Amino acid sequence: MAFENILGNEKNKEILVRIAEEESSVHGYLWVGKDGIGKKLFAIQFAKMLLCESNSKKPCDKCKSCIEFNAESHPDFMMIEPDDGKTIKIEQIRYMQEKIAEKPITASKKVYIINNSELMTREAANSLLKTLEEPPSYAIIILITSNESKLLATIKSRLMKIYFKPLEEDQILSYLKANNLDVDITKNMLKQCEGSIGKAIKVLEEREKYAFIDDVIKSLSVDDITTIWRKSDVLYNAKDNIVPLLEYMGIVLYEKLREKNEIKYANGIKIIEKAKQRILANANYDMSIDDLLLELWEEFNS
Numbered sequence: 443m444a445f446e447n448i449l450g451n452e453k454n455k456e457i458l459v460r461i462a463e464e465e466s467s468v469h470g471y472l473w474v475g476k477d478g479i480g481k482k483l484f485a486i487q488f489a490k491m492l493l494c495e496s497n498s499k500k501p502c503d504k505c506k507s508c509i510e511f512n513a514e515s516h517p518d519f520m521m522i523e524p525d526d527g528k529t530i531k532i533e534q535i536r537y538m539q540e541k542i543a544e545k546p547i548t549a550s551k552k553v554y555i556i557n558n559s560e561l562m563t564r565e566a567a568n569s570l571l572k573t574l575e576e577p578p579s580y581a582i583i584i585l586i587t588s589n590e591s592k593l594l595a596t597i598k599s600r601l602m603k604i605y606f607k608p609l610e611e612d613q614i615l616s617y618l619k620a621n622n623l624d625v626d627i628t629k630n631m632l633k634q635c636e637g638s639i640g641k642a643i644k645v646l647e648e649r650e651k652y653a654f655i656d657d658v659i660k661s662l663s664v665d666d667i668t669t670i671w672r673k674s675d676v677l678y679n680a681k682d683n684i685v686p687l688l689e690y691m692g693i694v695l696y697e698k699l700r701e702k703n704e705i706k707y708a709n710g711i712k713i714i715e716k717a718k719q720r721i722l723a724n725a726n727y728d729m730s731i732d733d734l735l736l737e738l739w740e741e742f743n744s
């Protein structure tokens with residue numbers, strides 16, 4: 443995997459290649475952007491370039507450093523992530539600090555990536571701060587986050603911030619095509635992906651549910667309300683993950699609104715938003731879905 447094979451954020455690629463090739467890296471970075479848009483891939487590739495020992499194009503994929511990196515056995519590289527999916531603990535940061543104190547072995551630098559860095563516990567963050575205040579001369583630390591507001595200001599102020607943008611819809615589509623994943627993704631489903639490959643994959647995994655939402659919206663003007671309630675299992679069964687489906691419903695109506703400019707679609711969007719708020723406030727779930735469908739049906743048939 444090289445930068446050329448990572449989609450989007452071309453300007454960032456140029457900047458990072460330059461930093462690596464001119465050996466002008468700072469000690470700490472903060473990479474900010476939504477989930478699923480390739481920040482981690484960028485960081486891994488940048489690490490490989492920083493560690494590469496070639497004097498010209500980096501990464502060369504030939505030097506000892508590149509070979510060890512590709513074999514995932516580089517002694518001067520480490521990825522720190524929440525090991526339970528929830529938090530990055532102080533033990534993980536301490537272990538990193540022990541390692542960072544040792545001189546590089548293969549390369550002339552050491553690179554540490556802290557993914558989902560907003561999930562560091564308070565103790566972990568405070569401990570990391572000490573390393574960021576006085577990093578060893580060879581150390582480079584990259585913090586990745588999708589929520590920079592959760593990071594300590596004292597940490598952020600010591601890092602060079604790089605923002606990553608969501609991908610364009612045609613970039614997502616070409617990724618899906620290249621990976622043979624583009625089974626019937628509709629324009630509206632692409633909008634639901636919000637420029638994230640990760641989200642696109644989730645949407646495709648649940649494609650049937652999204653297709654069902656399309657159906658329900660069509661049948662609002664055709665069927666009677668009892669038929670709609672009866673066939674809406676997908677909504678009644680989605681209690682644990684209803685928000686993306688409601689958001690998608692909103693997208694479908696918004697696109698209708700743009701196309702036809704009829705007020706019922708604007709009102710429909712408000713009805714969906716209201717239902718979402720009710721559900722998030724722990725109102726009775728089935729009743730909230732009943733009401734949502736009834737209110738939409740009334741709006742479409744008045």
Ligand SMILES: [Zn+2]
Pocket residue numbers: 493494495496501502503504505506507508
């Ligand atoms: Zn190399």
